[in-house]
Amino acid sequence: MARLRFGEAIDAAVAAEMARDPRVVVIGEDVHLLRAPLYARFGAERVLAAPISEAAFVGAAVGAAMAGLRPVVELMLVDFLGSCLDAVLNQMAKIEAFSGGGWTCPLVVRATCGGGYGDGGQHEQALWGLLSGIPGLTVVVPSTPADAAGLLTAAIRHDGPVFFLEHKLLSESWLEYLGRGGRDTVTFDVPADGAEGEVDPGIAIPIGRAAIRRTGGDLTIVSLAVGVHRALAAADVLAKDGLACEVLDLRTTRPLDRAAVAASVARTGRLLVVDEDYREAGLSGELAAVALEAGLAPRFGRVCVEDTLPYARPLEDAALPGVARIVAAARRLVA
Structure with a gap:
């Protein structure tokens, strides 16, 4: 057990699964910088920096998952779902049903969500309701570091597409970023609990249990x-x-x-x-x-x-x- 912050717990879970399963890869914009420890440990073949085209790299992840990999795709904000909706709505969510189970799409789309810091309606949406209305998707929204690590572990091992949504007010790295650029005086409605806690990386929490x-x-x-x-x-x-x-x-x-x-x-x-x-x-x-x-x-x-x-x-x-x-x-x- 280790005491970790919310983002640290997520990173620890990804690292544990990458070490356990060589099929797990990370794909997204600037991930070689944002996930520098993973890049240093696992290299450019498993931490893949993508161009700024959500349609391109989420679509590529669908094909990679069908071919046997287990991608963890980083969609910086869930609001950018609109840029890759076809890959989500018409591809990853329906592959298993349309193929009668012959094909599966085991991937995780990791995206931040939520408001409370003054970034407007194109960057602060939740959208878990919209995603939950799509048959074939699993939608995970943790509230504590322990749940974040345990549910992400389960999501990576899941044999279908999972959206893993991280609220930005729980993430220490996002709060640090959001406090820059003239926002030094901005205060955030951050909960006293939830942003830090005891975590056991590598232990899965069953999906679908409140x-x-x-x-x-x-x-x-x-x-x-x-x-x-x-x-x-x-x-x-x-x-x-x-x-x-x-x-x-x-x-x-x-x-x-x-x-x-x-x-x-x-x-x-x-x-x-x-x-x-x-x-x-x-x-x-x-x-x-x-x-x-x-x-x-x-x-x-x-x-x-x-x-x-x-x-x-x-x-x-x-x-x-x-x-x-x-x-x-x-x-x-x-x-």
Whole structure:
């Protein structure tokens, strides 16, 4: 066990899998610089710097995976999904189904996501709801270093395409980068927990299992990534009102741990979804359906991003599902 920061945990997991399995390669823009320790250890044949064309290198990774490699593809921001959507939507996600299992596409697309630092609506989206609507994909969104390492290990070993989404406010390297260039006075809504923790690289965490981060009988709060830590902070505030909140960390959005959601809601009778993704036709509505299809009729609320994220920081802060919005929504549910 080692105490690692979020990004360090991810890098350690990639290194462990590259050492274990010679089929694992890293592909992406500037990866020979961004992943310099991997480049120094494994060389240019396994750490492949790509041109600035997401369509080209994600498409190439699909072919490489079909040919027997296990690429870890670095899409710098999940917002750049639009530049390689054909490779995602029409190729990697459908190969196994269309071939009757004759072909598989074991690759991981590693991408950052999330806002809270003033970069506008083209660089701060979550998009896990959009990705989770594509059959054939697995979508992983960790909230702690241990989960980041364990779920990435499982993702690399998985025999299909996985999107592994890292929230930038959990990543020390991203926070350092975002604080440059005239942003020295900018503050970030970084959770107290989640950015650093005990990690055992090389140990896989099963994909598709949610984790209860806090138990309670009055209200179920379901979230993921930074939202989990904001939900925990909100639960501390609500505890002063005498409300005992259960906080459920989804960890993956496809597959969803429907049983864990239904079991928690059955105990509390109330469901509040904290989702940094878009409200319309997204994850929050799917979770409401999970409860209803389980035969439950909970009081339901959600705290989501309602529209395109604004660039101005005060407007962005108001648009994101922060602690104040979560507390207000929870109080409405139990009123």
